[in-house]
Amino acid sequence: MDLILYHAEPIANSAKSLIPLHEKGLTFESRYVNLGKFEQHEPWFLALNPDGQVPVLVHDGAVVRHTTVINEYLEDAFPDTPPLRPADPLGKARMRDWNKFVDEQVMNHVSIHGWNRRVALLARQYEDAEFDRLVARIPLLEQREKWKTARAGFDPKELANAERKVRIAVDKAEAQLSESPWLAGEMFTLADINFFSHCAMMLTRLFPEIGKPELYPRLYAWADRIRARPGAAAALAMPDHTDPAITAAVEKPRGAAAPLPGPPPQRGEGASG
């Protein structure tokens, strides 16, 4: 098959490229990379992406990396499929302005809260020597440090600052959605997919103080409209291979016997590399 996506569970980075593939009706081969087994740091994967991060797209043998680049590539390479990018220059600029904001000002701040909950448990499963061996294979210094921090515990100040940044982003999205049905205007675009995948879809779970439909009614209605789209729904229904023990531990409510209110439990929570 000439179109291959290497990806993990349909959340964060992986959801961000799985949704466009399904929305555009593209036939592709799904190759699952098990982050729980650190497959993204295996030599075969590093040959595809030296940074050791999912997802990676391979089209007719050519490798495309980074979700924002992959998603614009799908628009350019398959112009006869349903577009997820405005046709007019100003619409494209609005979409890219949002993508830049999510990539640089949102994604990492959500991610450290996901890592703090889920990846921390994964990192603590290992004895010191085995953990050190696994971390030594990670190509990027920043990622090695992030894994060590996940095991040791993130600084509460850093977590609080990340939550502050997420609140700014959610306020900004709610304000935009009072002016237009989608983030970049009248059309559902890669900007909506980006903010949904990297922030909105895990908001209730990761940020209980922010993620409340009564605080952000437009954002929650917008997220429901995305989940109801056949393409997005098909992407989000892709298999979850996460270790059930990790999932059970993460999904256990913090300091409460009753289950958390809100949408059904979500998955993955942001490990990508």
Next chain:
Amino acid sequence: MDLILYHAEPIANSAKSLIPLHEKGLTFESRYVNLGKFEQHEPWFLALNPDGQVPVLVHDGAVVRHTTVINEYLEDAFPDTPPLRPADPLGKARMRDWNKFVDEQVMNHVSIHGWNRRVALLARQYEDAEFDRLVARIPLLEQREKWKTARAGFDPKELANAERKVRIAVDKAEAQLSESPWLAGEMFTLADINFFSHCAMMLTRLFPEIGKPELYPRLYAWADRIRARPGAAAALAMPDHTDPAITAAVEKPRGAAAPLPGPPPQRGEGASG
């Protein structure tokens, strides 16, 4: 006039959008924003860009922000001008992969060294009360912190880490330029303009241990090819309104009586907001 660029000296962010405008032969109105007088934090400028950062493009009344977004917008809005973006999808992806790398992994690391030299002097010109008043107007918390840090002095560990990241980037560019004449392949693109404006053009001055033509012969030859292009040359020749006292202080060789070897003194060094 229907095309306006608000910008500062032709270096870093401002060079990055001035070069494409000149390369494409577009007639535009240049509106100079004096960063030395903190004009980018004045209410009239914040109305254009609430983040308080240059440059900003205004086209027929529509505002476009962020250099990478502005530069793709110029490609989309003026398709009959000389292209700075490959026509084929894979070429576009390669260009965007480099742009993403420069925007997220290079630019800020070069910038703090520029701030450490030039903006520190600017920040120390003011009495405490006046400095506090100027900083209080800056909309982004991160930028307020950066100005305070510039005045107090950057952490040597942070400067060393930034230099490490710059070395990785320069190694990566040198390796790419052994495979193709330009960063994204056979064509001069926005990727070259990005890496030149945010890193290569100030490499010799800011990073004397890295910025040596004998270490990076392909990169220096590539930078000379860029400077020799009429469009880039016209952009880089735009006026420098920097306070001469600041320029003289910055350009004084560190601990040496003789002038620094290398290209002629460069300007601005990276303040954008």
